[in-house]
Amino acid sequence: MWPYPRTVAHRGGGTLAPENTIAALRCGLAYGYRAVEFDVMLAKDGVPVVVHDVDLGRTVAGSGAIPDYTAAQLAAMDAGSWFGPQFAGEGVPTFEAVVAYCKQQGIWMNIEIKPAPGFEVETGEVVARLTRQYFAAGGSLPLLSSFSTAALEAARAAAPELARGWLVDELPDDWLAQARTLGVVAMHCDHNILTRQQVQAVKAEGYGVFCYTVNTVERADELLGWGVDGFCTDRIDAIEYMEDATEIRGQTRRV
Numbered sequence: 001m002w003p004y005p006r007t008v009a010h011r012g013g014g015t016l017a018p019e020n021t022i023a024a025l026r027c028g029l030a031y032g033y034r035a036v037e038f039d040v041m042l043a044k045d046g047v048p049v050v051v052h053d054v055d056l057g058r059t060v061a062g063s064g065a066i067p068d069y070t071a072a073q074l075a076a077m078d079a080g081s082w083f084g085p086q087f088a089g090e091g092v093p094t095f096e097a098v099v100a101y102c103k104q105q106g107i108w109m110n111i112e113i114k115p116a117p118g119f120e121v122e123t124g125e126v127v128a129r130l131t132r133q134y135f136a137a138g139g140s141l142p143l144l145s146s147f148s149t150a151a152l153e154a155a156r157a158a159a160p161e162l163a164r165g166w167l168v169d170e171l172p173d174d175w176l177a178q179a180r181t182l183g184v185v186a187m188h189c190d191h192n193i194l195t196r197q198q199v200q201a202v203k204a205e206g207y208g209v210f211c212y213t214v215n216t217v218e219r220a221d222e223l224l225g226w227g228v229d230g231f232c233t234d235r236i237d238a239i240e241y242m243e244d245a246t247e248i249r250g251q252t253r254r255v
């Protein structure tokens with residue numbers, strides 16, 4: 001059974017706030033979301049920060065790449081203005097700050113390990129080690145996930161007790177063999193290229209199915225009807241947060 005929330009706010013607040021910022025987490029919470037997905041990458045000093053793109057320019061004002069700057073430098077940058085002038089003060093938050101906020105507010109986390117090229121093993125190791133440390137005193141354990149199998153292997157080596165999901169675009173033909181090798185608990189799939197038969201096959205082998213990124217109630221209903229366990233969404237304003245894993249399939253609520 002899927003022990004996690006069914007609906008997860010993508011990058012903090014979906015498309016309603018500057019992605020992967022504390023403001024995004026606040027926004028998700030304001031819409032009733034108590035589950036979040038965000039992306040974690042290492043800064044120059046090895047400190048993990050929450051950001052999606054390796055290169056600055058789209059969401060973070062400036063040039064260069066995340067591994068060119070320390071976490072303190074990134075925290076002082078502007079990761080909010082691209083979305084709206086009222087977010088001008090938002091910096092790139094550290095992983096530590098985001099986890100602290102989520103723990104304080106009771107927000108469950110799907111932590112996507114998003115290594116800059118060449119940093120796969122280091123990022124997986126650091127994120128898993130710190131996650132273990134942050135939850136040593138208890139709390140609802142996050143689900144780690146990554147497209148990078150090297151990062152997933154490193155995360156397992158560092159903290160094998162932390163559950164991991166494998167992010168894929170198209171479900172590979174040999175997904176089962178690879179999932180067994182990686183020791184993951186779930187497949188995280190692009191719902192646009194996922195079939196009902198694939199969902200059934202993954203579920204039949206005892207793995208969870210998580211989808212990204214589902215933005216309409218109709219599609220959410222359809223996927224849940226196929227047996228999909230959970231999904232992240234950019235439209236936290238259109239799809240109501242669902243906590244209870246025992247809710248009846250196909251009852252995604254409109255807001």
Ligand code: G3P
Nearest residue numbers: 037039112145167212232
């Ligand atoms: O974890 C699901 C989703 O976030 C994966 O794609 O590019 O939005 O990080 P991306």
Ligand code: MG
Nearest residue numbers: 037038039112
């Ligand atoms: Mg992501």
